[in-house]
Amino acid sequence: MRTINNRYSWERYQKQIPDDHFYYARSCIRQNFFPGSEAAFLKIMQDELGLDVLDDAKHTSCTGIGYHADIVPLETIMTVVARQFSLMTEAGYENLVSSCITSFGIYTEILAMWHHFPELEAKIHEHLRKATGREFVKPKNVIHTSDLVFHFRDRIAAKAKYKLYDVINEKPLNVVEHIGCHYSKIFPTNGIGGAEFPYVLAGMIESWGGQVIDYPERRHCCGFGFRNYLVQANRGSSIANSKLKFESMAPYKPDFIVANCPGCSMFLDKWQYTLAEMEGVTYGPDHQAIPVLTYEEMAGLVLGYDPWDLGLQMHQVDAEPLLQKMGIEYDYTKKYLGKNGKYIGSPKPCNCF
Amino acid sequence: MAKRVIIIGGGVAGMQAAITLKKLGCSPLLIEKSVELGGKLNHWDRLFPSGMKAKELIQNMVDEIASLNIKIMLCSEISEIRHEGERVEVGLTDGNAFEGEALVIATGFELFNASVKEEYGYGIYENVITSADLEAMFSEGTVSTSTGLPPRSVAFLHCVGSRDLQIGQPHCSKVCCITGVKQAIEIRELLPECQIYNFYMDMRMFGSGYEELYKKAQETFRINFIRGRISEASETADRQIRIKAEDTLLGRPLKLTVDLLVLMIGKRAAVCNKTFADNLDIPLNESGFLQAKDDFYNNTATRHDNVFIIGTSLAPKTVGEALNDASMASTRIYDYLTRNERQL
Amino acid sequence: MNKWGFGINEKRSIDLDKNSPDIADRVLRDEPSLRLCIGCGGCTATCSAGNLTRFNFRRVHHLLRRGEYAALSGEIDKCMLCGKCTLVCPRGINTRNVVLSIRKHLSV
Numbered sequence: 001m002r003t004i005n006n007r008y009s010w011e012r013y014q015k016q017i018p019d020d021h022f023y024y025a026r027s028c029i030r031q032n033f034f035p036g037s038e039a040a041f042l043k044i045m046q047d048e049l050g051l052d053v054l055d056d057a058k059h060t061s062c063t064g065i066g067y068h069a070d071i072v073p074l075e076t077i078m079t080v081v082a083r084q085f086s087l088m089t090e091a092g093y094e095n096l097v098s099s100c101i102t103s104f105g106i107y108t109e110i111l112a113m114w115h116h117f118p119e120l121e122a123k124i125h126e127h128l129r130k131a132t133g134r135e136f137v138k139p140k141n142v143i144h145t146s147d148l149v150f151h152f153r154d155r156i157a158a159k160a161k162y163k164l165y166d167v168i169n170e171k172p173l174n175v176v177e178h179i180g181c182h183y184s185k186i187f188p189t190n191g192i193g194g195a196e197f198p199y200v201l202a203g204m205i206e207s208w209g210g211q212v213i214d215y216p217e218r219r220h221c222c223g224f225g226f227r228n229y230l231v232q233a234n235r236g237s238s239i240a241n242s243k244l245k246f247e248s249m250a251p252y253k254p255d256f257i258v259a260n261c262p263g264c265s266m267f268l269d270k271w272q273y274t275l276a277e278m279e280g281v282t283y284g285p286d287h288q289a290i291p292v293l294t295y296e297e298m299a300g301l302v303l304g305y306d307p308w309d310l311g312l313q314m315h316q317v318d319a320e321p322l323l324q325k326m327g328i329e330y331d332y333t334k335k336y337l338g339k340n341g342k343y344i345g346s347p348k349p350c351n352c353f
Numbered sequence: 354m355a356k357r358v359i360i361i362g363g364g365v366a367g368m369q370a371a372i373t374l375k376k377l378g379c380s381p382l383l384i385e386k387s388v389e390l391g392g393k394l395n396h397w398d399r400l401f402p403s404g405m406k407a408k409e410l411i412q413n414m415v416d417e418i419a420s421l422n423i424k425i426m427l428c429s430e431i432s433e434i435r436h437e438g439e440r441v442e443v444g445l446t447d448g449n450a451f452e453g454e455a456l457v458i459a460t461g462f463e464l465f466n467a468s469v470k471e472e473y474g475y476g477i478y479e480n481v482i483t484s485a486d487l488e489a490m491f492s493e494g495t496v497s498t499s500t501g502l503p504p505r506s507v508a509f510l511h512c513v514g515s516r517d518l519q520i521g522q523p524h525c526s527k528v529c530c531i532t533g534v535k536q537a538i539e540i541r542e543l544l545p546e547c548q549i550y551n552f553y554m555d556m557r558m559f560g561s562g563y564e565e566l567y568k569k570a571q572e573t574f575r576i577n578f579i580r581g582r583i584s585e586a587s588e589t590a591d592r593q594i595r596i597k598a599e600d601t602l603l604g605r606p607l608k609l610t611v612d613l614l615v616l617m618i619g620k621r622a623a624v625c626n627k628t629f630a631d632n633l634d635i636p637l638n639e640s641g642f643l644q645a646k647d648d649f650y651n652n653t654a655t656r657h658d659n660v661f662i663i664g665t666s667l668a669p670k671t672v673g674e675a676l677n678d679a680s681m682a683s684t685r686i687y688d689y690l691t692r693n694e695r696q697l
Numbered sequence: 698m699n700k701w702g703f704g705i706n707e708k709r710s711i712d713l714d715k716n717s718p719d720i721a722d723r724v725l726r727d728e729p730s731l732r733l734c735i736g737c738g739g740c741t742a743t744c745s746a747g748n749l750t751r752f753n754f755r756r757v758h759h760l761l762r763r764g765e766y767a768a769l770s771g772e773i774d775k776c777m778l779c780g781k782c783t784l785v786c787p788r789g790i791n792t793r794n795v796v797l798s799i800r801k802h803l804s805v
Contacts, residue, residue, distance in 0.1 A: 068778065181745070185780035186793070195784055196471035196585075216587040216595040221745035225777035228746075237749040244748070251590045472785055518733060518789035554737045582737035584785040599738025604756055606741055606748050 013184075013194035017151040018141050022053045023093035025084060025107075027100035028061035030262040030294075033269075036311025037296040038099055041145055044299055048159060049152055054091055059084050064102040068226035075127065078120070081110050082128040086136035094140040097148055101261035104144045105182025108190050111138060142190075144183060146260035146295050150192055150200045153207040161304030164210030166255065167327040172211040173255040176290070177201035178245070178268060180261025181221050195219070201258055201295055208302045217248035223271075224263035239278075242271040246283040246290070254284075256291040256322050258298050268292045273316045289317040301328060308334050313346075355380035356690045359443050359453035361431055364392025365672055366664030367459035368414045369679035375421045377687040382451060383418070383425040384443070390415050390425065392461055398491035400672060401528075401535040402562040410672070431625065434632040436657055455659040455686045458629055458643065459679070462620040462665035465514030465522065472585040473513070473616055480594050481586055483513075483618045484529065487536055496543055496613075499592060504612035506548040507540055508596060509533045510583045515619030516554075524640045526619030527669040530557045533617045534570045541574040550577045550609065552598055560671060581607065586614055620669040633660060642668050653682040658689055716764025720802045724761060727798035733788040734758055740782035740792055746775045754782055754792060761799060773799050 022045075026038055045051045063080050066072035072080075088096055098104040114121035128134050149156070164173045179198045184191025193199030196219065202212045223241025228234045245268070249257075259265040269292040276282050276289065284290040292315065293301075300310045307328065312319040313335045323330055336346040358374050360367045363385030371381040389395065391411040400407055418425065429449075434456070435442040441456040467475035467483050475481050479499035482490075490496045498504050511533050515526040530553070537549050551570075556578070558564040570576040581598040589595055594614040600607045622641030630637045635655050636644040643662050646654040653661045661682035664675035725731055740754040741747050747754065752775035760769045773796060782792045 181777075181779040181781070185784060188784065194471065195781075196474075197477070214588060216589050218587060219585065219781075221777070221779050221781070223745070225745065225779070227774065227777050237746070240749045241745060512737075512787070516735065517787040519787060554735055580738075581742065582739040582787065584739040584743035597742045599741035599753075599755060601736060601738035601741075601755060604741075604753055606744070 013189060013192060013199075015143075015147070015190060015192060016141060017143055017147050018095045019151075020051050021093060022051070022095045022097040022143075022148070023088040023091060023139075024053050024055045024145075025059055025062070025096060025098045025100075025103060026055070027098075027103065027262045028065070029266075030099060033262065033266045033314065034294050034297065034311055035314060036300070036309060037294040040296040040300040040305060040310055041099070041149070043305075044156065044296070044303065045148065045152075048303065049155060053097070054093060056087055056091060058087050062100070062103040062106050064100070064106045065226055065230075067106065068102070069230050075124065077106065078110055078113075078124045079127045079131060081107060082124050082136045083132060083134060085138060086128065086132075086134040088139060089135075089137045094137075096139040096142045097145055098142065099145045099262075101144065101180030101182050102263070104142070105180075105186055107139075107142045108187055111142065112187065114138070144200075144260065146183075146200050146204075147192060149295055149299055150203050153204045156204075156299055156302065157207045160208060160302045162302055162326050162328055164205060164208045164298075164302065164326070166325045168325055172209055173322075173325065174213050174253060175205045175210045176213050176215065176218075176249050176252070176254040176257045177205060178218075178222060178257060178259040178261075178264050180259070180264050183260060201260055204295060204298065205258070208298075213249065213252045213254055215249045215252050217245045220245055220248075222259070222261075222264040222267050224261070224267050229263075229267070238267065239271050239274060242267055243275060246272065246275070249290075250283040254290055255325060256293055256319075258293045258295055260295055265292055265294050269316045284321075288321060291315065291317050291319045291322045293319070293322075301326065304328075306330070306334075308337070313344075356455070357382060357451075357453040358455045358457065358686055358690075359384065359441060359451055360457040360459055361443065362392070362459035362461055362664075362666075363387075363390040363425065363427075364459060364461050364664065364675070365394060365410070365414065366461070366675040366679045367392075367457070368418060369676045370457045370459060370663060370683050371423045371425075372414065372417050372421060373680050373683035374686065375423050377683065379687065379690060381423055382453065383423060384429050384431070384445075384451075385425065385427050386430040388427055390418070390427075393464075394672070396485060396489065396492075398488050399535070399539070401531045402560065402566045404535070431628065434629065436633055436660065439659060441659065454690060456661070457679075457682055457686070458660070458662045458666050459664050460623050460625050460629075460666050462669065463623050465526075465618040465621050467513055467616045467618050469520055470513055470517075470616075473510070473583070473614070474586050474588065475616060478586065478588045478592075478594060478614075480588070480592055480612060481614045481616065483616050484509075484532055484536060485618065487615050491536075491539055496540060498612050502612075503544050504540075504547060506550075506611040507537075507613045507615060508550045508552060508583070508594075508609065508611045509537055509615045509617055510596075511551065511553040511617045512582065513616040513618050514621065522619065522621065522640060524619075524642075524669065525557065527557070527559075528671055529617040529619055530555075531560065531563045531566065534558075534563075534567050534576075536615065537576045538566070538570055538574045541576065548577070548611075549575075550579055550611070552579050552581055552583050552596075554580065554582055560673075579607070583614075620665060623666065626666060629662075629666075633657065635660075635662070638668075642666065653678050654685065659686070661686060711763050711765060713763065718764055720766055720799075721761050721764060723802045724795065724798045727801075728791055728794045730788070730790045731758065731795050733790055735788060737787060739785040739787065743781045743785045744776075745779050745781060746777050750775050752776065754796075757799070758795070766803065769799065770803050773803065 067077045184195040188194040223238040228238040272289040338344045374381040394407040397407040663678035746752040
């Protein structure tokens with residue numbers, strides 16, 4: 001088995017990641033799919049590492065989904081983004097940390113457009129002033145939340161209760177990492193490790209005891225692409241991209257997949273179910289699917305957080321085989337209990353056949 | 354007393370200049386930074402289009418240099434050049450300096466560093482190699498993958514580091530098209546059953562015998578030519594190389610798994626060109642090659658009557674073209690050095 | 698079908714005498730780097746959309762340059778703007794801006 005542990009190429013792509021004081025911009029969809037991830041991020045940053053991260057209730061969706069679906073025009077999304085910057089400025093922050101890859105791409109691309117077309121930026125200042133009476137200052141640093149977890153990976157490792165290690169078979173876990181397209185394919189220098197050999201998730205996996213799998217379709221898009229999945233008839237293209245990846249990674253017998261993009265994590269999780277229903281195919285061992293984690297869930301498990309607090313019961317693919325491999329103790333009876341201890345419902349066998 | 358001409362660079366161009374100047378009665382001093390004469394060709398096996406051994410060419414020239422008693426200095430690197438009136442002074446990094454009445458710049462090119470094109474994974478995947486690596490294998494007499502077995506399939510990718518504006522290499526490296534054809538044929542000669550593919554954008558068969566060799570590659574040697582640039586390479590579980598390209602003539606994406614991917618790396622301008630440009634006030638072109646006074650009669654001349662540039666210091670060139678440059682510059686230097694005698 | 702039982706075949710040729718360069722000119726003004734294309738197909742080879750649909754950026758570019766806009770309009774929407782083609786383009790073409798510009802000028 002070959003791993004990317006000895007890769008040097010990522011060192012060419014380093015980026016400035018500040019050490020403290022962040023304005024947190026949430027994703028508009030993650031809390032539905034992976035409800036524990038953003039909470040885990042804040043808990044790790046604020047409680048474990050003692051960092052100043054402002055979770056501001058006033059900010060909105062970046063409207064990236066609408067923009068990519070041709071519903072929200074360019075100047076509109078720019079003005080929405082300008083308002084987020086204005087809220088950040090008002091709260092006294094200069095570092096924007098985005099939870100979503102689409103948003104991260106939107107922020108970095110808009111800043112690049114303003115850099116090349118200053119008259120456009122002036123126009124947006126005017127738009128924001130007219131619409132809200134607000135002023136904004138551009139952030140000093142725009143980073144993605146996975147950048148931040150990467151930045152502090154060794155401090156997290158120092159506090160680890162579990163490693164990415166298979167205690168049953170006594171070997172490091174084989175991990176497939178998947179990077180959202182808009183993390184570094186638009187601007188390779190904005191991503192740790194660039195676009196061809198991104199290191200942001202690989203670095204976490206290596207620091208926490210796992211082994212990264214390099215497989216042929218590693219760089220391929222998961223197929224999320226708003227234009228594809230938003231139109232039901234186009235989802236065939238979307239799922240085919242994920243299938244291409246699963247087929248390519250399966251021979252390496254991955255123990256789990258970790259992704260840094262809301263859409264990728266969701267589709268790599270849910271399409272496995274769909275493919276099983278449509279074609280009767282699974283890609284993990286013993287006719288099982290491959291568990292999919294977000295990087296915050298991965299960090300949370302390493303730090304010993306309760307899997308159900310992390311929201312793993314909301315995944316399409318059961319995480320239990322992975323938890324057992326890692327030697328994590330969990331209470332199955334609590335899987336479908338909410339924070340308040342009440343039953344939240346559980347998946348029922350499909351009646352469609 | 355014979356007039357001293359300093360030649361910097363002991364590749365084929367520099368050697369040819371030394372030989373010609375000596376025969377014309379001048380006193381050439383050949384300065385080479387490495388431990389031996391021959392330059393890049395020391396690492397090349399056979400030369401296109403005839404297949405002559407590079408070693409044979411170099412040996413003939415080295416023998417001639419020895420028999421002509423030409424003064425050579427090996428392991429000598431230039432630190433600076435001073436040009437004052439009719440004198441040229443060349444300073445070495447070891448502190449020594451030499452004076453001459455004319456100067457020939459023959460420092461050549463550098464091979465493109467293929468790891469810059471990250472999408473091909475050179476330096477990461479063992480079975481992605483360069484045309485220079487393959488040439489070394491030919492010198493050894495065997496071609497094998499990282500497992501030591503002969504490849505069952507080989508893909509060549511043309512134009513790696515050439516015509517590439519993303520990395521500031523706008524020029525065509527000129528020799529890679531024909532080298533790709535030559536190397537594909539050599540693989541076929543060693544491995545009759547191997548599947549061989551050349552991925553190209555244009556086949557520039559400009560030289561005498563090149564187009565004929567291309568035809569032979571198609572007809573006799575059964576090489577597959579696919580018009581499309583490989584966009585990325587990745588490794589499979591058994592260390593084969595999976596490549597993606599577009600078959601542009603069919604207009605469809607194409608996937609292929611091969612045992613060996615050969616990147617036809619181009620020629621880069623040498624870093625030392627900058628020193629010459631700065632010290633002698635000679636312009637560089639956008640790829641960093643030194644520019645001659647014009648492209649015609651003065652195609653090796655500079656703004657200084659006694660400073661000439663030859664070979665791949667000027668642009669990517671074939672061996673034959675570099676040798677022609679050397680002869681051209683040598684006769685021009687002879688004309689210059691003997692101008693007063695002829696006026697009498 | 699008419700009473701003859703056959704129609705008159707349409708010409709298949711690209712008619713440069715009739716096709717107007719206007720939209721192509723506007724796109725090239727927005728993104729002059731597009732002129733540098735050498736048709737290598739790297740964009741199409743790496744394209745996420747093109748691997749599973751008929752979307753072909755190299756072909757889209759040539760349709761644009763020849764003024765074949767009707768064939769273009771259904772195609773250009775298939776791009777998901779993932780950015781991979783910009784990464785691999787050896788000519789440094791800002792393909793992303795090309796797609797955005799074609800969409801803009803086709804919709805007017």
